[in-house]
Amino acid sequence: MLVGTLVGQELVDDGAGDPEGRLAHRIRVERVLKGDAGRAWTAYSPNTSARWTGDIGKRYVFFAASGELESSCSGLDTPAYVARVDAELRQFRRAKTASIEGTTVGLGPRSPRPLLIAESRAGTHAIRIDADGRFSGELPPGRYRLHADNLRPSVYSAPLGHVTLQAGQCALLELESVR
Structure with a gap:
């Protein structure tokens, strides 16, 4: 889980011969909330009808498991909510109970x-x-x-x-x- 800016997206081969098998999302990482990611990170969406796409240059809260983005249709897909969600997630780090x-x-x-x-x-x-x-x-x-x-x-x-x-x-x- 991280906060970052989407800097690029492109269709890539999924390794099974489908040249449009996955969508690669290149992300400039601002802050890692959970997991490991460097300053730049690439995550993937499978070739499904629910595949997530974002707006290049916008900030998002990204949720991923094993390099695969979790698709969502929520307020987290609205960049205006990122600052608020980011602040709320920071509260968890200070939690004592x-x-x-x-x-x-x-x-x-x-x-x-x-x-x-x-x-x-x-x-x-x-x-x-x-x-x-x-x-x-x-x-x-x-x-x-x-x-x-x-x-x-x-x-x-x-x-x-x-x-x-x-x-x-x-x-x-x-x-x-x-x-």
């Missing part, structure tokens, strides 16, 4: 409000669920065992159990009543 947050479904208005419990070697943290079914709690980075009486993960959520949280990371959960 992690968080867990989410919502519950299926709890009636008179249901007792259960607690989400996060246990680690350093201690136990109880995260309260409010009257609207929302919860949020800050924790030190570490490995936690998560559980809650009468709640289970919904089909849209990661399972409860063990989770490792890094500084700046937020684990999002949706829990549902088992009653």
Whole structure:
């Protein structure tokens, strides 16, 4: 992940005989947020209908894995958002805590409000669920065992159990009543 200026794009052979197999993006790197890149970097987009193209001379936040750009259709493709996104991403480097947050479904208005419990070697943290079914709690980075009486993960959520949280990371959960 990096912030940089797109300085060139060209179609290149993908090595399988297709001269228009990949689009090479040449980037002047301003700052690396995660990973390794020098002052100049080339990343590739595959020959697909969702292939990303940018405007030469504009700044972007680039996301890539193994040299392949992740295609997106989002605010990150709008150069006007780059400064704001860049500033927000810098905040992660200064983060000292992690968080867990989410919502519950299926709890009636008179249901007792259960607690989400996060246990680690350093201690136990109880995260309260409010009257609207929302919860949020800050924790030190570490490995936690998560559980809650009468709640289970919904089909849209990661399972409860063990989770490792890094500084700046937020684990999002949706829990549902088992009653």
